[in-house]
Amino acid sequence: MSISSPPETGPLGLFLTAPPGLEEVLRAEAEGLGFAAPRSVPGGVETSGGWPEVWRANLMLRGATRVLVRIAEFRAMHLAQLDKRARKVDWGSVLKPGTPVKVEATCRKSKIYHDRAAAQRVETALAETAGAVPDKAAALTIRVRIEDDLVTLSVDSSGEALHKRGHKQAVGKAPIRETMAALFLRQCGYDGTEPVIDPMCGSGTFVIEAAEIAMGLLPGRSRGFAFEDLASFDAAAFAALKEVPAKAPPALTFRGSDRDQGAVASATQNAERAGVAAVTAFACHPAGALERPEGPAGLVMVNPPYGGRIGNRKLLFALYGGLGQVLRERFSGWRLGMVTNDGGLAKATGFDFAEVGPPIPHGGLSVKLYRTGVIR
Missing domain, CATH: 3.40.50.150 (Vaccinia Virus protein VP39)
Structure with a gap:
């Protein structure tokens, strides 16, 4: 069974999450900002691009809740298969050794039905193949989605949800995000x-x-992001991206x-x-x-x-x-x-x-x- 993952220099699959019902509004925003062929789907917007596009999406999109980056996709019918195929992913191109990570899993209509067990298998694979440090409080999250036996492994590049702009400390009753x-x-x-x-x-x-x-x-100008801890992060390039004409x-x-x-x-x-x-x-x-x-x-x-x-x-x-x-x-x-x-x-x-x-x-x-x- 082959593992589908983006080539090192090729486009990454990006998923921009949105509140259900507002996907098309977010798609229009993404299109206006020049993201590649954005397509609204239940729960968000699909697009693609390199790591600089991941940074740009987090920094510039006002309506996205999170930016998820697809790292790999494969089928798994049982936990041992999930473990084996998760270890074949090129985690070294994504995670730096010693990076604290947490793993969250959801299973739907699949032979693997135990969310926690699935998360533990991927967590162990990350620790043993990439030197990641499991930490329930980590800012960086790996998301495991198993639906109809298809496993999608994604990195939550945002960290804290993107409505947390970084400058709003005082809130009233029932604030809107x-x-x-x-x-x-x-x-x-x-x-x-x-x-x-x-x-x-x-x-x-x-x-x-x-x-x-x-x-x-820029909506993300005052905050940090989880992608800053990834192996692909280029601090100088990101700083240049933040420099927009006044x-x-x-x-x-x-x-x-x-x-x-x-x-x-x-x-x-x-x-x-x-x-x-x-x-x-x-x-x-x-x-x-x-x-x-x-x-x-x-x-x-x-x-x-x-x-x-x-x-x-x-x-x-x-x-x-x-x-x-x-x-x-x-x-x-x-x-x-x-x-x-x-x-x-x-x-x-x-x-x-x-x-x-x-x-x-x-x-x-x-x-x-x-x-x-x-x-x-």
Whole structure:
């Protein structure tokens, strides 16, 4: 049985993970950044490239949750076969001796059905053939996927999930992840050339993400990645990749507000750490006090409370209704993008939403993006 693995100088199979339901949005982002023939599949996007493309995907993609790199693929019907074939993989071209690694396995519809036993076999193979050091707390993860007896071995090149940008320390209640926020902004047609307002901003995720896009800041600029511990890593080449031409600060202000003073303070601190304080502003007031800023129309992007997440559902109808009234009265020419798990609350805004997105898993719930056309 042959083992399929990428040649040393050939393309690697890359899998960009995404929240189910947002795969096509991530595919469009990857295509816009020039990744090779990206294709959306359940759970993410498939593409290919060399190790520099792995680095670039982690550094530049705003919507990907992780970047997995396929190292080998083969069939195995039992654990001894898995052990034998895992040892034939050229791990020396991937791992440096002494590298701490952890192995995680999933088995589905296969003769090998014991996840933990499969992980242990691959872990032993790594230790004995590549000098890897098994460590449950390691930043570098080898993922073993066995489906219909087909084994795929991948390296999680990201380490911590990519929504952890490295500059957001303060969070509010039920925060939306940066990666998901970026994909929702893209779905709403946002490209960095218009203002964004969030009247229930919490820790400021939508506002900060929008400002970063407008300023051309790389999402991974403030953090480290697991691939930095791999044998293929070239620190000088990666440093050069991070050097992008500076954009002039946009003549826009990205605004957030919240009735919770603590949330406003957190958002302000997060914006400072992200380097977007000059183009963001946060204020403490309820959504009903929202005023239209001077300048061009743009996008109101909001993730309001909903009964399954925060608060009593019955008390939220007035909140949604009030938001809809404020937007109709003061924000003609703007658009609304709203994330909620409750269609009844969305309807309470009084808007006939032009588009309603698919259900997206979020914090144990399932949310949808509700979008209006231009508010008249």
